[in-house]
Amino acid sequence: MPMPWPPASIPNEFGIFTLSLGNATHHNLQPRLEAAAKAGYQWIDLFDECWAAYLEEHGLPGTQLWEPTPDNLRVARELGGLIKSLGMRIACTQPLRAIEGIKDPVERRASLDLVAKRFPFMRAFDTDLVFLCANIRTDSGVTSDLRTVARDLAELGDMAKAYADADGGPPLRIGYEGLSWATRNTWSSTWEVVRMANRANVGLVVDAFNVLAVEFADPYHPAGHGRIYATAEESTDVLCSSLAALVATVPGEKIFFFQVGDAERVNPDTFKPPTDPAVPPLLPWSRGHRLFPFEEERGGYMPVHLVAAAVLATGYKGPVSLEVFNNSLNVPGADVAEVHARRGMTGLRKLAEAIPRVPAFWQRGGRQGRL
Template sequence: MPIPWPPAAVPNELGTATLSLGNAQYHTLQPRLEEAARAGFHQIDLFDECWAAYLEEHGLPGDQLWEATADNLRVARKLGDLVRSLGMRIACTQPLRKIEGIKDPAERRATLDLVAQRFPFMRAFDTDLVFMCASIRTDAGVTSDLKTVAKDLAELGDMAKAYSEADGGRMLRIGYEGLSWATRNTWASSWEAVRMANRPNVGLIVDAFNVLAVEFADPYNPAGHGRIYPTLQESIDVLCASLAGLVASVPGDRIFFFQVGDAERVDPKTFLPPTDPDVPVLLPWSRGHRLYPLEVERGGYMPVHLVAAAVLATGYQGPMSLEVFNNSLNTSGADVITTHARRGIEGLRKLAQVVQEVPAFWEMWQQGTREFRTIRTGRL
């Protein structure tokens, strides 16, 4: 059930993906973690590339990042100890890609077993959550059929449960996220698979950028406003109708993680779609032009606060965690880490304040009020 709104406070801890403070190619992991702690973050989302680079810093092969050798696990425990010593914790590790819906039994088995290879590392990191993006494969070897995807999620949940029961540790969890260029690209299509999997340790990952990239934004719209619909009001109406469904149908404890990111309004005259058919249309925008929440002064324009309000209204109690890719992170210099950590924590703190000003639009929808005119604020 949705919680009473507005909340008296937003108690959710603030986190960041390691990649959102600097690209591993230019910035080693420890300075990013130290700066995250200084900035005030409490949770870390460990990205695979950052973990691979950390292994290489310790003289180990980064392309074998989930091989449970004694050396790899020793370095994993060292990383977990480092994060704890800074007063933070590793909330999750990600991303798993192209996992579900594989038709060939042998390939399916091998792919699911790749997920299980992470379990010993999750113990070493002292985290209980790993999550996967919905598959972007469209070849004949995969299917997005609901029953098939749900069966795969259920089996992953069972594998995580069996591992947890065998070692006596806390229950390991599997999260599932709708990627904006995947076949299952909405919170609703991801949720139906999680719901049908029917495992308590399989839950939904909500990423504000991916929600908005499908249900609000179109960076290539020739009109230049960056939206799907011509008017802001229609765009907000459509988005709020979807988010009202999220509040009504998804219990807060079934959302395992909430990622936050805005994006820059680009000029469609110069920012053109990729010509390579193998590159998803939204990928260049996602990888190079995300922003921290509510960075209007940098061109941010997406209503991240509406997604955040809906997620919190479900009763979700986990972290609000940044996942921001931007070309500005792909440069060297210590100031890159410091600047982005400051921008990130400021954006999250501002978001925590702004969501309390959002009216309970999900209740308006239930009452048949289809035009959410009170939602429009100076932040849109």
């Protein structure tokens, strides 16, 4: 059910992506988790690289992170238990990449089976959600055809249901996220796949950064304002038109996970697009310059609160989880996890305060008042 607006408070609990607490190269996972618990997070979004490094810390090969060996599953249960002992839960594991739309039947079967390899680990972690990012491949071996991609997601949903039916455990869910540099790079293009897949356990993952990176921002704009359109008003109008459609068409229960993050307004005179055609133009900005919500003092400028308000207005009840990549996470230092955990929680609290003040722009006449 849609949320009555404005809400008296935000009921959603807070989460954080493990990489947003520090890169696994320099930071072991347990201290990062302890920093998250100390800062007050309730949910952990487990990144593949962090899980692989955790296995290596326990003397197991990180290259075989999803092989369901007794040792790997034992360590997975230990990690799930550690996180519960800190008062948190694992919300999901991610990311799965280049899964859907593969034309060759043998390659397609192997790709879908990669997803199924995670199911035993989801039980060990005591989590029910895994999600895949929209395919970024552009070669002739893949297609973005709606029926083909929807068929793949439907089959993944059926595989997850069969696994849960067989072991008698809770349902397992498949989430689908549009990346801002993928062929399906908007919430609407990924939603049409989820809708056509027509499975109760297949849903949408919405990432505020990826929404804004396509529908609001242009880090390379020569004027240096970082937007697609010259004025903030026009940029906001276009964004809100899209978000109003999200509220009108996506039931809250079909949004399986919501991630938030801002990004730095960069100087287009010095921050240039990649020259390698194999590197998507938005990738360097995404990987090195994301920020937590409301970090204007660090260059943040995107209206994360508008995306968050729209998502919550659908009736979404899951975690609001930070997903931030930044060069500051790739340096050593004992305080990196604690500093980023604290910064992230500050941003989430500011976001929770800002959301009820957003006018219901998705309703007729709702654009009245400042956004």
